[in-house]
Amino acid sequence: MMTRIVEKVTVLVEPVINDIGYELLGIEYISSYSKNILRLYIDSVKGISVNDCELASKQVSSILDVESLIDCRYDLEVSSPGIARPLFKVKHYQRFLGYDVKLRLVRALDGQRKFKGTILSIREKDNIIELATELKTVELDFNMIEKANLVAIF
Numbered sequence: 001m002m003t004r005i006v007e008k009v010t011v012l013v014e015p016v017i018n019d020i021g022y023e024l025l026g027i028e029y030i031s032s033y034s035k036n037i038l039r040l041y042i043d044s045v046k047g048i049s050v051n052d053c054e055l056a057s058k059q060v061s062s063i064l065d066v067e068s069l070i071d072c073r074y075d076l077e078v079s080s081p082g083i084a085r086p087l088f089k090v091k092h093y094q095r096f097l098g099y100d101v102k103l104r105l106v107r108a109l110d111g112q113r114k115f116k117g118t119i120l121s122i123r124e125k126d127n128i129i130e131l132a133t134e135l136k137t138v139e140l141d142f143n144m145i146e147k148a149n150l151v152a153i154f
Helices: 002-019 050-067 090-095
Strands: 023-031 036-043 075-079 100-109 112-123 128-132 137-141 145-150
Touching: 002 023, 002 036, 002 050, 036 050, 050 075, 090 112, 100 137, 112 137
Parallel strands: 036 075
Antiparallel strands: 023 036, 100 112, 100 145, 112 128, 128 137
16 A cells, blocks of 8 residues: 555656656655654755755645545655665666665565665666675565665765
């Protein structure tokens, strides 16, 4: 269900985000017993300020209120990608070839769900990311990735 919500919201809000001059990096919908959060990550070549997030939030909020895609209470958050930038699309991984990432898979691969390593290559036709971990090189299917973030460098 969460995937369908994210897909429907993406189709609805991406053109709006683009029209006001930002790129929609991706959307997370987090549902828990106490709180539901719809989080949008936006970016632009100039970076993202609090004012940018506020503008995008107002635009998206009014559309979501009219369309009623989510049938429960939720908090809308609009965020910049930050230093631990989330990766959602193949083009995001391609942009950060050679960078370190943390990945969590939908289900375990050889008994492991979490991986940390360097992005070595992207095979878009096979839908595969090649990751160099401390122990070995692994090939992961993009469809298996639940969450991915760049490793922040300080």
